[in-house]
Amino acid sequence: MQNSEKTQRRLEGLIDAVTDSYAVGRPIDSLESTALPNQRKIVEALLELEHVAYMGFYSTRVLSPENLRIHIAGHMDRATGILIEQIGRALAYKRHGGGMPGPAEIAWSEEAVLSTLEQMPRIRDLLSLDVDAAYEGDPAASSIEEIVFSYPAIQAITVYRIAHELHLRHVPMVPRIMTEHAHSKTGIEIHPGAQIGRSFFIDHGTGVVIGATAVIGDHVKLYQGVTLGALSVPRVREGETPKQRHPTLEDKVTIYAGATILGGETVIGEGAVIGSNCWITHSVAPGARITFTVVDTQTPR
Numbered sequence: 001m002q003n004s005e006k007t008q009r010r011l012e013g014l015i016d017a018v019t020d021s022y023a024v025g026r027p028i029d030s031l032e033s034t035a036l037p038n039q040r041k042i043v044e045a046l047l048e049l050e051h052v053a054y055m056g057f058y059s060t061r062v063l064s065p066e067n068l069r070i071h072i073a074g075h076m077d078r079a080t081g082i083l084i085e086q087i088g089r090a091l092a093y094k095r096h097g098g099g100m101p102g103p104a105e106i107a108w109s110e111e112a113v114l115s116t117l118e119q120m121p122r123i124r125d126l127l128s129l130d131v132d133a134a135y136e137g138d139p140a141a142s143s144i145e146e147i148v149f150s151y152p153a154i155q156a157i158t159v160y161r162i163a164h165e166l167h168l169r170h171v172p173m174v175p176r177i178m179t180e181h182a183h184s185k186t187g188i189e190i191h192p193g194a195q196i197g198r199s200f201f202i203d204h205g206t207g208v209v210i211g212a213t214a215v216i217g218d219h220v221k222l223y224q225g226v227t228l229g230a231l232s233v234p235r236v237r238e239g240e241t242p243k244q245r246h247p248t249l250e251d252k253v254t255i256y257a258g259a260t261i262l263g264g265e266t267v268i269g270e271g272a273v274i275g276s277n278c279w280i281t282h283s284v285a286p287g288a289r290i291t292f293t294v295v296d297t298q299t300p301r
Helices: 005-021 039-053 068-096 103-117 120-137 144-150 152-168 174-186
Strands: 201-203 221-223 227-229 260-262
Touching (some): 039 068, 039 120, 039 174, 103 152, 120 144, 120 201, 152 201
């Protein structure tokens, strides 16, 4: 329906007001969008790497040992080109506050991308263990295929494992864009800076939050609504080494639905089980079974 003349005049005034608001000079008023990383492109690269991780599950073409390499090459080549450009943009924005990346940023980006992709065989090893952990940890799972196709935790963990490698290489902005994309699709928020061991499983998953400095051992299982968060701490200034703000879960820990575990000095010992809806801000001994809210269990270590 075409706007009436009265509506159009009023709309023109509103458009002028919004346009004028960009002259204030706030960070949200930046017009450097063409030089910033493009979220859609980063997600596109992520999808290419998800294909590489699970070729037999994502491919729409018939695969065989004879043609596997050429299909992997296509996905990796496209992901590489996109990520070099987008990481270069993120780096130029961090260094200069805008503008297209120059040769120095592109060279740095190329090394970051290639050294990350060198880890893909190891990432696939870890993802295989994560998928096995989901199958062993969920009696409702009927097959490995069902887990890869339909479990949101596997998608969130897959994205985390790729983004974490970029984070380790100090890539700005892009790793967080990746994990927040996964967060928006799965309801599972894993910061790319978290350290997560082998055979990790999140059952159901919605509402799980894993903070940037969380440390998670091997064979850990979380249920929906679990928060591994920080107690209130000052913001880390540029150049300062961040302290651990989020808890450590040692090997074979199980955390049931709705539990909240806070603080960088909080350690949940090996084999401990934390019951639903517990609120924990102090360390828990190895092998402990906690089924109530903890005020203090032992001296933090």
